[in-house]
Amino acid sequence: MTTQRYERLYEKIDASLKDRSASDALLRCMKRGRDTRAAALETLPGGTAFRNDVRKAKERCIEDLPRLKKQFIENVEKRGAKVFEAKTPADVIKYCIDLAKERGATHLAKSKSLTTEEIELNRPLMDAGIDVVETDLGELIIQLVNEKPFHLVFPSVHKMAPEVAKIFEKATGKPVEGNIPSIMKVVRKYLRPIFLNAEIGMTGANIGIAETGAICIETNEGNARNVSSIGKCHICVMGMEKIVETIEDAMLMILAHPVSASGQLPTTYVTWMHGRNPLGEGDGKNARESHIIILDNGRTEMRDDPDYRESLYCIRCGACMNVCPTSGIVGGHTFGHIYPGPMGICWTAAVHGLETAGNFAPLCISCGLCKEICPAIIDMPHMIAEIKHRDAKKHGYPLPNKVMMGADKAARLGSVTAAVANFSLNTRAIRKLMDKTIGLSADRNVPPFTYPTFMQRFKDHRLKVVAPQRKVAFFVDVYANYNDPDLGMAAVRQLEALDCEVVLPPQDASGYPFIAYGDLDRARKTAAGNVAKLFPYANQGYDIVSIEPTATYSLAESYPHLLKNNNASRRVADHTHELFEYLNKLEEDTGNAPMSRSLKGRKFGFHIPCHQRALGSGHGAIEWLRRRGAEVEVIETGTCCGMGGTFGLKAGLLGHKLSMAVGDALFDLFKAAEIDAIVTESSVCKIQLAEGTGLEVFHPLQLL
Amino acid sequence: MNAEIKFDFAECFEKLSGVAHAVPSEKAAVDEIISIITSKEAKCVALANLPKKLVTAIEKRCDGIKVLKEPYAAETLPAAIDEADVGITGIAFAIAQSGTLVETTTNDAVRLVSALTPTYIGVLRKADIVNRFEDGSARIREIVKEHDENLVISFISGPSRTGDIELKLTLGVHGPGEAHAVIIGK
Ligand code: SF4
Numbered sequence: 001m002t003t004q005r006y007e008r009l010y011e012k013i014d015a016s017l018k019d020r021s022a023s024d025a026l027l028r029c030m031k032r033g034r035d036t037r038a039a040a041l042e043t044l045p046g047g048t049a050f051r052n053d054v055r056k057a058k059e060r061c062i063e064d065l066p067r068l069k070k071q072f073i074e075n076v077e078k079r080g081a082k083v084f085e086a087k088t089p090a091d092v093i094k095y096c097i098d099l100a101k102e103r104g105a106t107h108l109a110k111s112k113s114l115t116t117e118e119i120e121l122n123r124p125l126m127d128a129g130i131d132v133v134e135t136d137l138g139e140l141i142i143q144l145v146n147e148k149p150f151h152l153v154f155p156s157v158h159k160m161a162p163e164v165a166k167i168f169e170k171a172t173g174k175p176v177e178g179n180i181p182s183i184m185k186v187v188r189k190y191l192r193p194i195f196l197n198a199e200i201g202m203t204g205a206n207i208g209i210a211e212t213g214a215i216c217i218e219t220n221e222g223n224a225r226n227v228s229s230i231g232k233c234h235i236c237v238m239g240m241e242k243i244v245e246t247i248e249d250a251m252l253m254i255l256a257h258p259v260s261a262s263g264q265l266p267t268t269y270v271t272w273m274h275g276r277n278p279l280g281e282g283d284g285k286n287a288r289e290s291h292i293i294i295l296d297n298g299r300t301e302m303r304d305d306p307d308y309r310e311s312l313y314c315i316r317c318g319a320c321m322n323v324c325p326t327s328g329i330v331g332g333h334t335f336g337h338i339y340p341g342p343m344g345i346c347w348t349a350a351v352h353g354l355e356t357a358g359n360f361a362p363l364c365i366s367c368g369l370c371k372e373i374c375p376a377i378i379d380m381p382h383m384i385a386e387i388k389h390r391d392a393k394k395h396g397y398p399l400p401n402k403v404m405m406g407a408d409k410a411a412r413l414g415s416v417t418a419a420v421a422n423f424s425l426n427t428r429a430i431r432k433l434m435d436k437t438i439g440l441s442a443d444r445n446v447p448p449f450t451y452p453t454f455m456q457r458f459k460d461h462r463l464k465v466v467a468p469q470r471k472v473a474f475f476v477d478v479y480a481n482y483n484d485p486d487l488g489m490a491a492v493r494q495l496e497a498l499d500c501e502v503v504l505p506p507q508d509a510s511g512y513p514f515i516a517y518g519d520l521d522r523a524r525k526t527a528a529g530n531v532a533k534l535f536p537y538a539n540q541g542y543d544i545v546s547i548e549p550t551a552t553y554s555l556a557e558s559y560p561h562l563l564k565n566n567n568a569s570r571r572v573a574d575h576t577h578e579l580f581e582y583l584n585k586l587e588e589d590t591g592n593a594p595m596s597r598s599l600k601g602r603k604f605g606f607h608i609p610c611h612q613r614a615l616g617s618g619h620g621a622i623e624w625l626r627r628r629g630a631e632v633e634v635i636e637t638g639t640c641c642g643m644g645g646t647f648g649l650k651a652g653l654l655g656h657k658l659s660m661a662v663g664d665a666l667f668d669l670f671k672a673a674e675i676d677a678i679v680t681e682s683s684v685c686k687i688q689l690a691e692g693t694g695l696e697v698f699h700p701l702q703l704l
Numbered sequence: 705m706n707a708e709i710k711f712d713f714a715e716c717f718e719k720l721s722g723v724a725h726a727v728p729s730e731k732a733a734v735d736e737i738i739s740i741i742t743s744k745e746a747k748c749v750a751l752a753n754l755p756k757k758l759v760t761a762i763e764k765r766c767d768g769i770k771v772l773k774e775p776y777a778a779e780t781l782p783a784a785i786d787e788a789d790v791g792i793t794g795i796a797f798a799i800a801q802s803g804t805l806v807e808t809t810t811n812d813a814v815r816l817v818s819a820l821t822p823t824y825i826g827v828l829r830k831a832d833i834v835n836r837f838e839d840g841s842a843r844i845r846e847i848v849k850e851h852d853e854n855l856v857i858s859f860i861s862g863p864s865r866t867g868d869i870e871l872k873l874t875l876g877v878h879g880p881g882e883a884h885a886v887i888i889g890k
């Protein structure tokens with residue numbers, strides 16, 4: 001990434017950090033989205049099980065897309081609508097302008113369509129003399145001020161009522177009171193003639209059904225109903241990935257989309273159009289028409305590219321935006337081009353170019369949360385890593401990212417030269433220099449290095465189990481090895497106390513920073529190396545137990561992905577366990593319940609590191625602490641603490657500063673909670689929470 | 705296990721700010737409809753997709769109120785229906801789990817009646833309520849099979865709503881701000 005590119009991004013981040021009013025509104029919106037989703041899932045039979053169904057349906061329909069598209073087109077035409085397959089944005093623009101000219105139409109009412117935004121359709125239509133009006137309230141506000149959507153579902157969430165009132169004052173030329181009921185009356189009145197007089201109604205489609213040739217349009221406001229029923233000519237612009245096979249598939253999407261976005265099932269209105277209805281009697285059969293434009297614009301290439309294909313599973317629910325930590329602070333104008341948020345990186349890369357996506361992809365801190373909330377379980381974190389990787393091939397990696405990717409080597413050196421290294425880390429002047437030169441934030445309290453390392457100490461460790469019941473291959477990762485060998489040894493003792501034979505297989509650090517910063521060549525190499533080293537153990541019946549959540553996530557989730565689910569990586573993943581979930585199980589199996597309730601009377605606030613959400617969400621550690629008498633409360637905002645692995649260790653806007661802004665809301669919760677201390681299993685979250693809250697932060701093992 | 709859950713349409717519809725009226729007979733349905741029309745002080749009512757008998761019964765009771773009904777002359781639309789204060793349409797079936805009324809039609813005049821009016825009333829039979837959301841699929845397939853060409857199916861789950869300004873839920877921005885379901889059957 002060139003310096004210039006970085007500077008532009010810095011400026012934008014800086015501006016959002018200085019004026020938090022927009023991001024405060026956005027954060028409220030995101031939280032609402034997450035909360036309502038969670039509440040809806042409580043009442044939905046099967047809970048989150050629908051995600052697997054959506055995933056399967058999308059996999060099947062995209063795999064079969066050429067056939068389904070053909071079937072869809074045949075059925076649409078049978079029902080009397082016309083189909084136009086558009087390769088490029090220019091094709092759509094030309095088709096619409098020609099059609100409007102032929103019909104002598106100059107008034108076009110539009111309901112929300114991200115696909116038309118993708119190709120920036122409004123401007124050229126207006127330049128051709130067509131009066132285009134967005135009728136979804138949020139989109140209309142955005143159109144009137146000539147902005148791009150701030151959020152996928154709530155495009156104008158950053159505009160407060162008084163500002164909106166001003167916008168409509170300008171549009172109507174009449175005074176508008178700055179409260180929502182008054183604004184609504186004005187909007188209804190303003191838009192009514194636009195609906196009634198539209199010659200062309202333009203909609204998107206959330207779904208196309210191959211089986212029946214129907215398109216489904218979802219709205220809450222009902223504007224798409226007006227738009228699709230009044231104008232003589234209806235145009236629907238849809239991405240070709242919206243085609244599903246059956247009515248059942250459509251019903252599934254109609255549920256999954258709003259449940260994920262806003263906890264509704266379904267949106268207030270869903271319009272299933274088959275062909276075009278007449279309006280009233282006596283106009284003759286052909287008076288009204290419907291044109292369905294199926295857009296490619298790079299989708300065929302996406303489908304053919306195994307690294308991009310999953311993007312086509314996106315149903316545009318916006319849930320990933322509701323959870324993405326950095327997008328929540330900087331907003332969709334910075335974290336996005338036209339498509340905002342996590343899916344915005346993927347879709348931008350595919351339809352607006354790698355270069356454009358690369359401009360904001362560094363904002364992704366690879367927390368993995370978007371995948372965990374996505375109804376189609378799209379692996380955005382890895383797709384984004386791929387995008388960063390492709391981008392870096394052209395532009396290289398910025399120095400701070402290189403430093404973080406070399407953290408393992410640095411730690412090795414730091415440990416050997418512990419005294420010197422720690423002196424440097426504790427010396428303000430040297431830290432300032434490091435901040436400036438290599439981008440390690442001077443304001444971070446980084447843990448000191450120790451010598452000997454865990455690995456060296458383990459060599460001298462004699463097995464203390466007489467009749468081992470289980471065999472454990474221990475995976476240690478950077479922190480417990482170089483910074484806190486005591487912690488590693490404590491874990492080993494716990495395992496041994498429960499009759500495990502613990503061995504330390506040869507291993508490298510998990511290498512997650514390679515994924516986070518998009519060096520997939522080295523990520524793959526590390527993954528292959530570790531899998532090769534661990535596979536023989538998995539094969540010999542060893543359970544692999546890891547102490548660091550990100551390392552467990554790497555072994556269980558990332559490596560199989562990086563290694564294309566090969567047999568060895570699957571096997572290693574299947575044998576990988578989180579430490580506490582494993583200890584609990586052993587306690588149950590051996591009947592070896594903890595002897596003392598030594599933590600009785602103590603109350604801890606528990607922090608779930610993001611990567612743990614894909615695993616057991618900390619249930620293992622929480623249960624383990626409770627068995628020892630502790631009172632444990634999970635304290636969470638539903639998103640990240642801001643550290644994002646090593647992201648928050650970096651200096652400046654694209655590091656420490658943004659990281660602290662992300663963490664703010666969580667810090668407040670911890671500070672307000674009545675707890676003795678914070679507990680988390682992640683070594684980096686620990687640094688973040690200690691700095692952000694001023695409270696003590698422990699690893700569960702440190703409490704004994 | 706999930707299949708056992710029995711959803712209550714009225715309860716789910718009301719959670720979405722709709723108003724459900726369970727009535728034992730068509731006669732009682734007319735009473736209910738008239739009482740809504742009266743309470744809204746409606747001057748004009750638009751009807752569509754309803755059985756003839758019901759149309760006649762409603763019309764009879766609409767003293768001094770303009771009643772629009774099918775067939776709607778194409779040249780009067782959409783303006784004519786835009787005049788109506790209350791729109792009433794017949795509903796093909798409803799989904800209890802999601803509080804959804806499903807309106808089907810081959811003429812968009814019907815859609816305007818349920819979309820443009822400030823107060824909307826959907827009329828359905830109790831027997832036409834399916835339980836789970838996915839139960840709707842089979843009904844839709846049947847309906848679609850009956851029509852080779854044009855057809856529009858509309859899911860209506862409560863009144864028109866938006867949260868686009870400050871995320872505050874506001875009803876009736878474009879469509880009806882009030883949605884009623886009159887459910888006929890014992
Ligand atoms: S991985 Fe995390 S930071 Fe990256 S896009 Fe997804 S939610 Fe955002």
Ligand code: SF4
Nearest residue numbers: 314315317318320374
């Ligand atoms: S990527 Fe997933 S969560 Fe994000 S908008 Fe698409 S479907 Fe929704």
